Amino acid sequence: MGEAREAPPDGPLLGIGAAAQRLGVSERALRYYHQLGLLVPASTTPGGQRRFSPADLARVERIRELQTLLGLNLDEIAVVLRNEDRMAEIRLTWHDERTSAAERRQLTQECVVLQEGLRATVEAKRTALAGFLADLDARIGRGRAFLAEQDEPVS
């Protein structure tokens, strides 16, 4: 308990090129996410270059997931991520500090409500997808039946 004060034991920090290559995204995208405040590099060199931690990379993966899987735009993703950040922050200052339990309760409440909103939309999407799959399976089944019927013309 207490490895380092303000420096979480980051693994290797990557320059923007390496990070981009590892993630399979463009450097431009990473700069863009930074510009929007979606992604703040773990540190920057005195000269102003971005250095990305593994946690940063994970965050980018999450961004892409929210994009491709849920079809959220970057503004919506910002909301989701800010929420998750607050939850994490609250858990960090958990038994710590006396920042008023009631206040914390309030924040947590808000976050939970928002997450449940997200959950609902995700659930709806999954349900719709299931229906879609059933439909597809029906089509495929009919197609396969057709093919089988032609393989054995006379039973």
Added chain:
Amino acid sequence: MGEAREAPPDGPLLGIGAAAQRLGVSERALRYYHQLGLLVPASTTPGGQRRFSPADLARVERIRELQTLLGLNLDEIAVVLRNEDRMAEIRLTWHDERTSAAERRQLTQECVVLQEGLRATVEAKRTALAGFLADLDARIGRGRAFLAEQDEPVS
């Protein structure tokens, strides 16, 4: 058998304004879909105005579904729809005509393969969504636990 030759018993045909309103999309979108060949109105007036059948409306709903649910772009959607159209067409000329059974078999085979490709991507998406939901539930669970713990400070 033989209600009308080239006129399937369409219900009411709608003008583009009514169709758009009923579907909750813009007239521009409908014209755009038509322009791309995604949506061909059931008929057009001698003066060149589009008249949409219920089947056309269903098609638009499917387009939107493929957009929002699967995140496909209109080109990809065109592929999917053309496929489905061919399957339907084959089923229509089913016991009819002598357009070579082998040929039909070939087409069906192709369609089934494509549909299965789509199925795979949809399935993958659903799986990913399930993982996502589990993650969300975990977060929400932790939040709720926090709140409950504060409601009963001493057990």
Added chain:
DNA sequence: CTGAGACCTGACGTTGACGTCAACATCCGT
């Protein structure tokens, strides 16, 4: 037959999420 809508075809504008290029700055191995 007529006129108020409804509709048509261009043609240009918009928005989100970057791509691309220019001109300059920084980092780091030797």
Added chain:
DNA sequence: ACGGATGTTGACGTCAACGTCAGGTCTCAG
């Protein structure tokens, strides 16, 4: 200390999927 790889900030370009005019045409109730 140096130089090539790597990075930085603007600024403009792009692409899909429409939005938004303008200027003319079609439809259909009365």
